[in-house]
Amino acid sequence: MFQWNEKYSVGIQVVDVQHKELFKLLNKLLEAMKQGYASNVTNEIIMELEKYAVLHFQKEEFFFHRFSFSGTEEHIREHQHFIQKVTSLKADLKSGKIIISFELLNFLKDWIDHHILIVDKQYSECFKQNGLQ
Numbered sequence: 001m002f003q004w005n006e007k008y009s010v011g012i013q014v015v016d017v018q019h020k021e022l023f024k025l026l027n028k029l030l031e032a033m034k035q036g037y038a039s040n041v042t043n044e045i046i047m048e049l050e051k052y053a054v055l056h057f058q059k060e061e062f063f064f065h066r067f068s069f070s071g072t073e074e075h076i077r078e079h080q081h082f083i084q085k086v087t088s089l090k091a092d093l094k095s096g097k098i099i100i101s102f103e104l105l106n107f108l109k110d111w112i113d114h115h116i117l118i119v120d121k122q123y124s125e126c127f128k129q130n131g132l133q
């Protein structure tokens with residue numbers, strides 16, 4: 001299990017709730033890999049990731065603009081990379097290429113370790129100063 005804990009908190013509740021959803025997806029994949037049926041869930045997980053990305057990034061980016069967050073441009077670029085990766089994985093699946101579950105797993109783990117743990121925290125202060133909690 002890849003457990004969400006306080007170190008992943010960006011200190012903003014609505015964001016943390018959404019980040020926990022990503023952990024759920026990661027664990028679903030991990031569990032399937034352990035049981036040996038990962039190929040059955042990769043498709044579903046990629047679809048879920050696509051939905052997740054749209055909703056979650058929209059929310060963050062809405063606040064960036066509203067609060068004139070100084071790191072907006074750079075941050076949005078990272079979101080775009082995430083979406084590009086998911087789109088390319090989806091295309092791979094569609095063309096019959098078998099997605100290696102490890103690739104997907106590592107992609108999600110890296111995202112959590114780099115984006116959630118480091119990049120997302122950069123807006124915490126700005127969001128708090130603007131009244132979010």
Ligand SMILES: [Fe+2]
Nearest residue numbers: 060075115120
């Ligand atoms: Fe973000």
